[in-house]
Amino acid sequence: MNDIVLLEAGRRKAGQRYRRYYERYLWSGGFLALLFGWSMVDLGISARLFIEGIPHFLVLLAEMFPPNWQALTGGKVLWSILETLSMAFLGTFLGAIISFVLGILAAGNVTPSRAVREAARTLMAVERAVPTLVIILLLLVVVGLGPFGGMLALAIGSVGMLGKLFAEAIENVDPKPLESLESAGATKMQIIRYSVLPQVVPSFIANALYQFDINLRAALFLGVVGGGGVGFNLHMAMSLFRYADALAITVVILVMILLAEKTADYLRRKIIGQEVLQ
């Protein structure tokens, strides 16, 4: 008898919890569904567009094959590939240097003062909010069209994320080596050099290599707005309806990305492996 009462009570309680839980989801879900429907109608998207797109898709595929390898002769595309790689590499390098300094200034445990920390944090937060498109458009006016502007845009675009991750890593270091160095009378620079950096440099390098992967893809976009690199060649081929050329360029881009990712992976493993072993 007692068991049945308990069972009933438990069932009622579970039912209440279940209902409350689903009512909340119903509200969020209903709101999102309404927003979705309104957006679809407002953008003029319908199933008809999908169906109409299919023959266009097939025609495009037919025009892309076979890829026109002739488009690669003359070295223009290969030079653009080199340009893209250089932009991504230098952009990441420069961005990493700036992030390194900003990250140290923004970390609560090694920063020279609270005000400096807040300033560095704000600078990075603002950078993260600004889309790369805005940065590159302004830079192209300032330093002119070409890969140099693109490289600078990538460098600036890397600072927000890399700097933030670096600052967080510094704040999470084991404080004991810092304290013992400080009690032995070490200067701030010595503390950073001998107790903070050994703990955080491996993760910094790993993040920088990861940022290189991101920047390489971002560098493709820069070509479209005039920042140099192979994105320009691809955009041009597509705009001029030279789809077979575009496919050949796409293949080269894919090879570039895969090789760059493998290299970054190899370096990451090599550098981090060494650091961990030390």
Place this chain on the structure above:
Amino acid sequence: MSVAALGAMIVHLKKFRKYVLPALAATLLLWGASTISRVDLGAFLAGIPRGITLFGHMLPPQWEDFPGLIGPALETVQIAFVGTVLGAALAFLIGLLAAGNLSPHRAVRELARGALTAERALPDLIIILFFVAIVGLGAFPGVMAVAVCSIGMLGKLFADAFEEVDPKPLEAMAAVGATKAQIIRYAVLPQVFPSLIANTLYRFDVNIRMSIFLGVVGAGGIGFHLVMSMRLLQYREAMASILVILVLVVLCEKLSDAFRRRILGQEVLR
């Protein structure tokens, strides 16, 4: 030659290989990359006063433009939103096929995983240009590009989440004869729901930025206005667009944060 001298030489050689060679290689690499990217300190220095002048030309922003920019800004958000929802829905289905514990067959799983990896390797720009070429200009290619670009990342994260669920509820339901759909609905979904939502919201933040860029290749929205006013040297109009973009990005981030906290907070409290 004494043994000590030989030892010293070997140490030197080791130091040479460990420090000098990498330094040389790095210098060569930096020099080469600088030459190819046409790094120009002169242009940079000349750019500083030019940047200040540009900033002067941009202020004050063209305030009269703001009412006209609300429509394009909304379009940018809508493209990102619809694209994210469609992409997440597709990623959910592919994620089910790619999860080892739910996939109908090993071969299907490998195929789905392969497709997701291939999509992640494909740069977004190629997908965007491809869709613009298929459907022409407008919001539709933008939505499709955003959706397809989201699938690779979301599908992998979803599949990983599915694979990491506690298998006991699944086994219990299978033992009482539940169908696959019922198992997914009542045993898998409650476990993975928070991570699905969190990842989708994160992707929405990424997609807002992509949607802004889509304006450049002709998919409409606020990015188009920004690029147009920069090309026409209408810097005060450009500043208005930039301000709207900044508000848009920050607002969307706050919104998705609020959503994340609301939905995930519940899950954690449950």
